[in-house]
Amino acid sequence: MGADVGELELRDPTVDLDGDGVLDSRTVTGSAGVAIASDLDGDGFADHVTTVEQDGAYAAWEAHRDPDGTLQWERTDHGRL
Numbered sequence: 001m002g003a004d005v006g007e008l009e010l011r012d013p014t015v016d017l018d019g020d021g022v023l024d025s026r027t028v029t030g031s032a033g034v035a036i037a038s039d040l041d042g043d044g045f046a047d048h049v050t051t052v053e054q055d056g057a058y059a060a061w062e063a064h065r066d067p068d069g070t071l072q073w074e075r076t077d078h079g080r081l
């Protein structure tokens with residue numbers, strides 16, 4: 001995960017993270033750790049991602065659009081569990 005990852009399509013969400021009755025989030029497990037991706041505005045693309053790595057390092061990211069339309073991910077939190 002990084003600021004220039006770009007659009008992350010979110011298919012088949014399995015969790016209703018914000019409790020509005022719409023499935024909006026999905027957990028993905030890989031060799032590096034776990035990522036929770038959420039599409040809270042329902043456009044089919046993730047707008048929030050939280051990662052937890054095998055060593056306990058975590059980071060939260062939010063997607064923002066620059067005035068020219070370029071998608072940037074901003075790290076909003078990080079640390080170690």
Ligand SMILES: [Ca+2]
Nearest residue numbers: 039043045047
């Ligand atoms: Ca979205």
